[in-house]
Amino acid sequence: MIAVTPNIALDRVLERIEVLPDQERPIGDALDHILSEEVHSPIQIPSFDNSAVDGYAVRASDIGESQGLTVVGDVRAGDLCTCEVAQGTAVRVMTGAAIPTGADAVIPYERTRETSELEDVPESAPMTTRIPGRVFIEDEVAAGVNIRRAGEDVAEGSRLFRPGHALGPSEIAVLAAIGRATVRVIPKPKVAVVATGDELVDPGAELPPGKVFNSNGYAIAALVARVGGDLSFCGIARDSAGELIARLEQVAEQSDLVVTTGGASRGVYDIVSKIGSSEWLVEPLAVRMRPGKQLVIGWLPFSARRPVPFIGLPGSPVAAMVGFELFVRPAIMRMRGMTDVEPAVVSAIAAEEFPNTMGVISFLRVRITVRAGQYYVSSGGAGRSHGLRSLLGATGLAEIPADGGIGEGEPVRVRLTGWSGLPVQSAPPADERRRLFTD
């Protein structure tokens, strides 16, 4: 088995990963996808001069007439505007309504006084009777006030997005506003998660002696969902080459990526690392890191459709999650069309000593706190354990270098993982985005 650094292992993973073929999606289903087309606006926005407020469209030079202006019409948003504002007249306009010919400013209701209050007129009355006869405006206004000019926001034909642009709520709003019902994007990869091992039992079942519940399948499935993968399968395969291959064949048919946990080391029964040992397809690696030194990468050629990339993670729950973070997350991000697959990393201060006597880089589950703009990390007691408890409350992976570790108060680099608790809606940019580990 080849022993490699984490960086080299990641390169070996990523050289098997390609951006998925793009597809046309309705904009209502395109949130958080990456654009694959260049988007130009087929219209100008606003598409016509319109009012920024509810009020009266006037000629600015008429303002101040003590006898007021005669109200000659009424335009709602969406109405075709047929009336005209001649000298000494005004037209009532709603926000978004087209500006009548002749008008060059709109005065908001609040700054006007009308001869009849709107509230005096029943809503059921015909529209014309609801127009007050005269309106009085005392403030002076400049021409152009409260008019949104056609094209002032977006010019017809202007380029709004290039391929690779990520679609958040703002981008969806703009696509809708220019009339796009669908858009070409990179889809979310379908990811199968197969936990291997004769010792695994599904949660909810009885636990016979010597067995453990399958937590890896659910943990990796949750991480897949968080990075925008679309789970195509989540289940168990037993430690027999026949069953494993049958299962992988089945899930590869419906997946863009297959992830296994367990069976990745050199034990006699570590079946995942051996299924392709006589072929070029599956390659077990020993990664110079803890936890998660075992990694298997390859292709599943069983699928008639096309070879499906395959990543085998270790069976220990914490090692599987660390392996996901380092190797599977960037693979899924690349499949989704994200060009920057590096993790968000911050520089923090070690709130306690983090020794490392393993001779290789260690990734420690840590809690991140902030005081006076400075990040601090601690293991919260549980972080020293390699068990499940070390996962709870941990929102980062700290890189503890091989050369003896990190002392209390020393700087430490931390990858933001968000494993514990809810995802955040937004964050200020990380200090940097890059691979956490150095060779």
Added chain:
Amino acid sequence: MIAVTPNIALDRVLERIEVLPDQERPIGDALDHILSEEVHSPIQIPSFDNSAVDGYAVRASDIGESQGLTVVGDVRAGDLCTCEVAQGTAVRVMTGAAIPTGADAVIPYERTRETSELEDVPESAPMTTRIPGRVFIEDEVAAGVNIRRAGEDVAEGSRLFRPGHALGPSEIAVLAAIGRATVRVIPKPKVAVVATGDELVDPGAELPPGKVFNSNGYAIAALVARVGGDLSFCGIARDSAGELIARLEQVAEQSDLVVTTGGASRGVYDIVSKIGSSEWLVEPLAVRMRPGKQLVIGWLPFSARRPVPFIGLPGSPVAAMVGFELFVRPAIMRMRGMTDVEPAVVSAIAAEEFPNTMGVISFLRVRITVRAGQYYVSSGGAGRSHGLRSLLGATGLAEIPADGGIGEGEPVRVRLTGWSGLPVQSAPPADERRRLFTD
């Protein structure tokens, strides 16, 4: 209409909002939900003493025997362990396998030398023939090495989570590991988004003169998805009380919250603010802020099921999104069972002047950047516009106080919104979580 501060408006919204009734969900569908039960572990983890490595289970006092140890058995993960390690013997164990009686340490393969290499034995050979006869171990080891003791990670009966705990991938892993197939959580609220206005046209259609494409519906739907709401409807209702009420009746039946855009101001045709004007149910507010001063809050009693809370946002795209951020996001968070509904806020430096002559608090779309650990915000040119372009690239809302604005280089408080681009997977904690605006 009542003019209120943003804080009071938010209080008026939240006093109508309750946590949804909890439900039992499979753990595979419980990610990013809030627990409503206290979780104790029904088992200890590990549930039995097991090996942390692939290697040989031995008596530590036997190590160093020059003639080696006789290998008497082989235990895989998941096997019942029937063999015993007597003096001078060893049992081969896989990671996770139960520790045989008599053994008190496990020596990893890498530190052993065997009389026959595993590779010499065909995989098809019966298990016993694949056990090498003798194993040589030269390093001294302490008793207990590489053994994970039963219960060392989680004690039977120990409390793991209280109600209110948020389920991330770590928590899902732990729930699976203790054998939970389902868990009681607060569901995600079903949210209907109704864009109102005769001027609205669905994207993809022809755009007649005077009309605009419905972008609000799609923008608000995207924001609902981002905050963990479950979209139950997204469409248009016309500016007629009859059509609007029929639409709201229909969507309220299948929703926990109804959000409208448009028709919220005092214009004659602003139908949303008037549908309940003769009743106590719908209350139009004027909020002392820009953009988004119009807000309508209330109940939809049309539903036979129960009153459904209702929030009417303004019709201007930017104002609708700002209104969502301030009033709808916290409502959805509270429905989901999140106790802290305050937004994440950071303190930044204004990279340009942000004047405010409006007499009320202004929320400006800004880009957030970081240099040397300090956040800076700028409008990127587009931020000064109130149009759609101001949304692109904006990841925060800066609070520009009413008293004249903020000068270049001065501190400014910024709410993290993540409107533009992809959501982040994780983030260091914000400086604080609290309402951005002050009265």
